[in-house]
Amino acid sequence: MAASGVEVAFELKRVVTEYNAAFAAHLRPLGLTTLQAEALIALDDQGPVRLKQLATHLVAESGHPSRLVSRLERDGLASRGSGTGDTVLIRLTPRGSQLAGQARTIRDQLTGALAEALGSDLEVVQPSLRRGRVRLTRERIAAHH
Numbered sequence: 001m002a003a004s005g006v007e008v009a010f011e012l013k014r015v016v017t018e019y020n021a022a023f024a025a026h027l028r029p030l031g032l033t034t035l036q037a038e039a040l041i042a043l044d045d046q047g048p049v050r051l052k053q054l055a056t057h058l059v060a061e062s063g064h065p066s067r068l069v070s071r072l073e074r075d076g077l078a079s080r081g082s083g084t085g086d087t088v089l090i091r092l093t094p095r096g097s098q099l100a101g102q103a104r105t106i107r108d109q110l111t112g113a114l115a116e117a118l119g120s121d122l123e124v125v126q127p128s129l130r131r132g133r134v135r136l137t138r139e140r141i142a143a144h145h
Contacts, residue, residue, distance in 0.1 A: 026110070036068065038103075040077060040100035041103055043090060048089035051090060072090075076093055076095055077093055078090055
């Protein structure tokens with residue numbers, strides 16, 4: 001029997017929940033949350049960025065990217081400095097860069113395990129999920145009009 005959309009949606013939710021729980025468990029010894037780790041990885045990948053750029057990249061679920069950056073600053077992992085004009089840029093400290101590398105390794109191991117579990121289905125799953133996300137985005141936008 002073919003899976004229903006509801007079954008797929010709930011299984012996706014369970015996969016994301018398990019991924020986040022595993023990521024959090026592996027990050028705990030580093031003293032990082034998953035959001036902090038993703039922010040460090042993003043800053044490491046993108047170099048110094050404005051707060052808005054970081055928030056957009058992280059799809060700032062918490063809605064408070066400024067608090068996230070303040071915490072990273074307080075913990076000595078990032079700093080705010082001047083860019084061109086009156087732009088404020090966020091950059092990693094050496095300790096932040098080190099933790100970004102460790103967090104990336106953990107993330108890569110977990111996503112690698114997921115890819116291995118999916119095997120050759122990965123080539124079908126990713127484009128299918130992307131189509132589903134685009135369709136749901138259209139549905140959300142249509143509901144606002």
